[in-house]
Amino acid sequence: MLKRILSLIISVILITCLFAGCGQKDKTEPKLKVAALSSGYEETKPDMWKEICTAFTKQTGIETELVLEKNLEDVIGASMQGGDYPDVVLLATGREAGLTEQLIKDKNLTELTDILDMTVPGEKVKVKDKLEGGFIESVATNPYGDNKTYLMPMFYSPCGLFYNQGLFKAKGWEVPKTWDEMWELGEKAKKENIALFTYPTTGYFDSFCFSLMYAVGGPEFFNKVTNYEKGVWETEEGKTFIDIIAKLASYTNKKTPAQANDQDFSKNQLMVMQNEALFMPNGTWVVGEMADAVAADGFEWGMTALPAVKEGGDMYAYTWMEQIWIPKGAKNTKDAKTFISYMYSNEACKIFAQRNAVQPVRDVSNILSDENKLF
Amino acid sequence: MQKHKSQSLFIFACLAPATILFLIFMAYPTIDVFRMSFFERGAYSSNETFVYFDNFKVLFRDTRFIISAQNTIFLLVTVTVITFALALFFAFCLTKEKIRGNNFFRVVFYIPNILSVVVISGVFSAIYDTKNGLLNTLLSFFSGKTVSLLWKSEELVVISIAIAMVWQAVGYYMVMYMASMSSVPESLYESAGLDGANRAVQFFKITIPLIWTNIRTTLTFFIISTVNMAFLFVKAMTSGGPNGASEVVLSFMYGQKDAGLYGYSMAAGVVIFLFSFALSALVSRVTERNDLQY
Numbered sequence: 065m066l067k068r069i070l071s072l073i074i075s076v077i078l079i080t081c082l083f084a085g086c087g088q089k090d091k092t093e094p095k096l097k098v099a100a101l102s103s104g105y106e107e108t109k110p111d112m113w114k115e116i117c118t119a120f121t122k123q124t125g126i127e128t129e130l131v132l133e134k135n136l137e138d139v140i141g142a143s144m145q146g147g148d149y150p151d152v153v154l155l156a157t158g159r160e161a162g163l164t165e166q167l168i169k170d171k172n173l174t175e176l177t178d179i180l181d182m183t184v185p186g187e188k189v190k191v192k193d194k195l196e197g198g199f200i201e202s203v204a205t206n207p208y209g210d211n212k213t214y215l216m217p218m219f220y221s222p223c224g225l226f227y228n229q230g231l232f233k234a235k236g237w238e239v240p241k242t243w244d245e246m247w248e249l250g251e252k253a254k255k256e257n258i259a260l261f262t263y264p265t266t267g268y269f270d271s272f273c274f275s276l277m278y279a280v281g282g283p284e285f286f287n288k289v290t291n292y293e294k295g296v297w298e299t300e301e302g303k304t305f306i307d308i309i310a311k312l313a314s315y316t317n318k319k320t321p322a323q324a325n326d327q328d329f330s331k332n333q334l335m336v337m338q339n340e341a342l343f344m345p346n347g348t349w350v351v352g353e354m355a356d357a358v359a360a361d362g363f364e365w366g367m368t369a370l371p372a373v374k375e376g377g378d379m380y381a382y383t384w385m386e387q388i389w390i391p392k393g394a395k396n397t398k399d400a401k402t403f404i405s406y407m408y409s410n411e412a413c414k415i416f417a418q419r420n421a422v423q424p425v426r427d428v429s430n431i432l433s434d435e436n437k438l439f
Numbered sequence: 440m441q442k443h444k445s446q447s448l449f450i451f452a453c454l455a456p457a458t459i460l461f462l463i464f465m466a467y468p469t470i471d472v473f474r475m476s477f478f479e480r481g482a483y484s485s486n487e488t489f490v491y492f493d494n495f496k497v498l499f500r501d502t503r504f505i506i507s508a509q510n511t512i513f514l515l516v517t518v519t520v521i522t523f524a525l526a527l528f529f530a531f532c533l534t535k536e537k538i539r540g541n542n543f544f545r546v547v548f549y550i551p552n553i554l555s556v557v558v559i560s561g562v563f564s565a566i567y568d569t570k571n572g573l574l575n576t577l578l579s580f581f582s583g584k585t586v587s588l589l590w591k592s593e594e595l596v597v598i599s600i601a602i603a604m605v606w607q608a609v610g611y612y613m614v615m616y617m618a619s620m621s622s623v624p625e626s627l628y629e630s631a632g633l634d635g636a637n638r639a640v641q642f643f644k645i646t647i648p649l650i651w652t653n654i655r656t657t658l659t660f661f662i663i664s665t666v667n668m669a670f671l672f673v674k675a676m677t678s679g680g681p682n683g684a685s686e687v688v689l690s691f692m693y694g695q696k697d698a699g700l701y702g703y704s705m706a707a708g709v710v711i712f713l714f715s716f717a718l719s720a721l722v723s724r725v726t727e728r729n730d731l732q733y
Contacts, residue, residue: 068445144483160678163483166699170484266680319569321681322591327564 095129099150105419137161149393151400156386168207173214174390182405199424215387219421224381225343230362250315259317262341264329272345275382317341476706494706507691530616548610560675593684619653655726
């Protein structure tokens with residue numbers, strides 16, 4: 065009898081233990097759940113998002129709960145599949161895991177157009193008057209090609225071609241303004257055993273291609289390509305684009321593709337510093353990233369926009385931009401929108417700028433550090 | 440009767456947690472993978488469309504999947520054969536020959552196994568470096584001219600991964616075989632030696648048959664783990680590049696998930712599941728021998 069009772073007790077305990085995890089309910093006040101990607105900016109000076117959240121709570125009285133991870137997709141992805149959504153997410157498109165793209169594809173984002181007419185907390189200005197022009201007109205913020213904004217622009221940095229200024233001075237070369245000049249330079253460099261081009265990983269090359277699309281056919285061509293328009297590669301622009309890529313491939317350092325992975329990409333970046341290749345597409349962070357690397361004598365970073373296709377044509381540099389958005393499953397949409405509008409306040413911009421994270425806000429350059437103004 | 444009942448209740452109580460956990464965390468997800476492979480859906484939305492066998496139809500015509508399947512099979516075959524040959528050979532040398540620093544070698548061979556794959560990929564990034572890498576420098580030294588092979592280029596990348604995988608696995612299996620080899624009675628070798636059998640004959644006629652059960656188990660074990668390890672190595676060393684040349688089936692599946700094709704990646708998962716299942720059944724069938732007693 066005793067045995068029976070004992071076994072019953074044990075089994076009851078075991079089963080309760082098993083289900084203990086399922087039944088838990090949040091009894092605390094719902095806080096605004098903020099999920100942000102921990103990126104290079106955090107490394108320069110930590111606690112950027114923590115400071116933002118504290119400042120936001122101080123300004124608006126809304127409590128926040130922050131999830132800050134380098135592998136944000138893995139952390140929030142699983143709970144999102146289970147129906148538990150963060151209220152605000154800072155996660156750009158173009159990441160390997162493509163979480164943002166998937167939500168866009170499934171139409172799982174909240175429309176944010178009305179944020180533009182909201183007043184920035186603590187200030188008297190509307191968000192749309194603070195935003196720098198040209199940032200809320202592309203597919204990056206209006207993914208469905210209409211005038212509705214689903215993702216708000218955050219930190220941006222130009223993606224241009226980086227090169228060794230010192231080498232150009234020493235050889236008396238000029239930075240090419242057109243692709244024809246580029247190929248000429250390629251021949252000259254070949255004689256010196258220097259390749260014209262390299263890229264860190266394929267992702268950087270993708271961004272380079274975006275700039276090239278602009279250079280070839282302006283925003284029109286870019287939108288056609290990114291919307292998979294039929295026959296776009298048969299057009300004059302499409303052919304020019306492919307010809308340039310093909311020719312560029314023949315001028316690319318032979319080692320580049322073999323090293324274009326997460327493990328070896330810095331070897332590709334080193335090529336520019338050690339005069340094995342002339343140009344590479346990159347962002348301004350490369351300066352800090354490669355600060356400890358051994359460079360060739362007289363090395364000096366330089367950055368230029370992509371050469372124009374025709375003489376006197378426009379030269380483009382693609383801007384890298386991160387995005388902040390609200391998933392459709394978010395419970396606290398109202399506060400989330402206030403949070404996003406706060407991102408463009410002077411207060412927030414200052415906190416971001418201390419880490420060289422630049423917000424697309426008018427007159428932001430006044431708060432920038434000198435080093436970053438260079439670009 | 441009373442006692443019998445309480446006993447079965449106790450047994451039930453003991454088995455229930457494990458069974459329930461198994462059903463929830465293993466059986467249900469596996470069945471769900473099969474179910475989802477018939478749907479077109481994203482990872483984060485619950486909208487699904489039933490598409491019959493369309494996912495599979497596309498999958499078998501997808502050149503990237505075929506390349507990744509070829510790479511997987513190549514790795515399975517080469518890595519298994521080379522690892523087992525080396526592991527058996529080293530184990531035999533270390534147990535049967537009096538080599539100085541026996542224990543030292545055992546440790547050295549085992550070290551790669553305790554390193555994480557990320558560390559290994561870092562080590563091999565240095566070994567495979569084109570200009571100053573260990574491998575190219577060695578080859579240059581022996582050939583007398585400058586060798587600048589691109590180890591992670593489209594042509595060589597799978598071989599490079601295979602080398603790293605063998606390097607990582609040999610030690611572990613060597614230690615396993617050493618354990619079973621040392622339990623083979625010395626007297627068998629002595630009498631074989633008196634009959635004029637040399638080391639090679641002893642190895643093939645005595646050692647291998649007597650540790651066959653062990654080899655069989657480890658073989659099945661190894662094949663399944665190679666499918667998984669290949670994914671880790673590819674992720675850490677090359678991310679599937681250049682141009683998808685080093686993609687394996689699992690990294691292909693993972694990539695499709697990231698591209699938002701959840702149902703499609705589940706279809707790949709189903710194929711991998713069935714493939715591994717069939718393969719291990721086949722291996723255990725082919726390697727079936729009568730047990731030898733000693």
